[in-house]
Amino acid sequence: MIPPLAQLGKTDMLVSRLGYGSMGIRGPRTWGVRVVDDAGADQILNAVLDSGINLIDTSPDYGASEDRIGRFISHRRDEYYLATKCGCVYTQQEDHLQLDHVWNRQVITKNLETSLRRLRCEFVDILQFHGGDAETLKREGLIECLRDLKRSGKVRFIGVSTSLPKLPGMFDLGVFDTYQIPYSLVAPEHASWIQKIGQAGAGVIVRGGIAQGGPDAVIARPAVNDVWQKANLDQWIDGSTSRAELILRYTLSNSDCHSTIVGTCDHRHLAENIAAVAKGPLPPELCNELRQSVAAVLATQ
Numbered sequence: 512m513i514p515p516l517a518q519l520g521k522t523d524m525l526v527s528r529l530g531y532g533s534m535g536i537r538g539p540r541t542w543g544v545r546v547v548d549d550a551g552a553d554q555i556l557n558a559v560l561d562s563g564i565n566l567i568d569t570s571p572d573y574g575a576s577e578d579r580i581g582r583f584i585s586h587r588r589d590e591y592y593l594a595t596k597c598g599c600v601y602t603q604q605e606d607h608l609q610l611d612h613v614w615n616r617q618v619i620t621k622n623l624e625t626s627l628r629r630l631r632c633e634f635v636d637i638l639q640f641h642g643g644d645a646e647t648l649k650r651e652g653l654i655e656c657l658r659d660l661k662r663s664g665k666v667r668f669i670g671v672s673t674s675l676p677k678l679p680g681m682f683d684l685g686v687f688d689t690y691q692i693p694y695s696l697v698a699p700e701h702a703s704w705i706q707k708i709g710q711a712g713a714g715v716i717v718r719g720g721i722a723q724g725g726p727d728a729v730i731a732r733p734a735v736n737d738v739w740q741k742a743n744l745d746q747w748i749d750g751s752t753s754r755a756e757l758i759l760r761y762t763l764s765n766s767d768c769h770s771t772i773v774g775t776c777d778h779r780h781l782a783e784n785i786a787a788v789a790k791g792p793l794p795p796e797l798c799n800e801l802r803q804s805v806a807a808v809l810a811t812q
C-alpha cells in the first residue's frame with residue numbers, strides 16, 4: 512500500500528498525503544517524553560520510507576532528530592522531501608533542551624548551516640520559520656534572508672509553521688510557498704485558514720493531524736479526550752475503524768490539507784496509519800456530522 516500523493520501548492524513537490532513528523536525521535540535529554548534510541552530511530556525512519564511516505568518534517572530544536580535523519584537515511588535522500596525550520600536557539604541543560612526563538616539573520620543562517628551538516632545533504636526542500644510574527648520578520652529583513660538562501664540553492668521553498676493569532680499577518684505577507692498549521696477533528700480551529708491558504712494556491716502541511724493519537728494514545732492528552740467524550744465520537748467507532756483512523760481520515764478528507772506529518776515511533780501505528788489513509792476520505796455526510804458534533808462541544812467551552 513503506497514499512500515496517495517498531492518501537489519504541495521505551487522511547488523513542484525508531489526507529496527505523500529501521509530507525511531512523517533520526526534519530533535518523536537528527538538532522543539534523550541529533550542522534554543521528558545518516551546525516548547527512542549538510535550536503533551529505534553534507524554528502524555522507524557527506514558520503515559517510513561519503505562512505506563512510501565516521502566515528506567519528512569524536522570527542526571534544529573528537535574534534539575537528535577536532524578542528526579538521526581542524516582545518519583540513518585541520508586543515503587536515501589532522493590526518496591524524500593525534507594522540511595526543516597529556523598529561528599531556533601537551544602541550549603542543552605542537564606536533563607532537557609532549553610528552547611527559544613530568536614529572529615535575526617545570524618540565527619537563521621547558522622540554523623541552516625547546522626541543519627545541512629546534521630542532515631548530511633546539500634539542500635532542504637522547505638525551510639520554515641518556526642513561529643515568529645510578520646512585523647518582526649519584516650523589520651529584521653528575514654524574508655529577504657530566506658530568499659537569499661533560496662537563491663544560494665540550499666533551500667528550494669520557503670514556509671512557516673504558525674497558528675492563530677499570528678497566522679493572518681503571515682498570510683498577508685504573501686511570500687510563503689507552504690504553511691504548517693495545526694488541525695484535527697478535535698482541534699478544528701484553523702479549518703477556515705486551511706481552506707483560505709489552500710485555495711490561494713499555497714501548500715498546506717497539517718501538524719497534529721492524528722490528534723496525538725486521540726483517546727488511544729500511549730501518552731494521554733486530557734484536552735483531546737475531553738472533546739472526544741463530550742462529542743460522543745465513540746458512536747462512529749466499530750470493529751473495523753479505530754479512533755486514530757477516524758481522526759486521520761477526517762484530516763485527510765480535507766482536500767486543502769495536502770499532507771499531514773504524523774509522528775510515530777511505533778511500527779504497528781505506522782502500518783495502521785498507512786492502511787487508514789489507503790481507505791481514502793470519509794464520506795462527506797459523515798464529515799459533516801463529525802464537524803457539527805465537535806463544533807457543538809467547542810461552542811460551550
Ligand SMILES: NC(=O)c1ccc[n+]([C@@H]2O[C@H](COP(=O)([O-])OP(=O)(O)OC[C@H]3O[C@@H](n4cnc5c(N)ncnc54)[C@H](OP(=O)(O)O)[C@@H]3O)[C@@H](O)[C@H]2O)c1
Pocket residue numbers: 531532533534535568569641642672673691718719720721722723724725727728729730755756772773774775776777780781783784
Ligand atoms: N510548532 C511547530 O512547528 C510544531 C509543533 C509540534 C509539532 N510539529 C511537527 O508536527 C509533527 C506532528 O506533531 P505531533 O506529534 O504534535 O502530532 P501528531 O502527529 O498528531 O501526534 C503524534 C503522536 O500520535 C501517536 N500516534 C500516531 N499514530 C497513532 C496511532 N495509529 N494510534 C495511536 N497513537 C498514534 C504517536 O505516538 P506513537 O509513537 O505511540 O505512535 C505520537 O505520540 C511533529 O513530529 C513535528 O514534526 C511542529
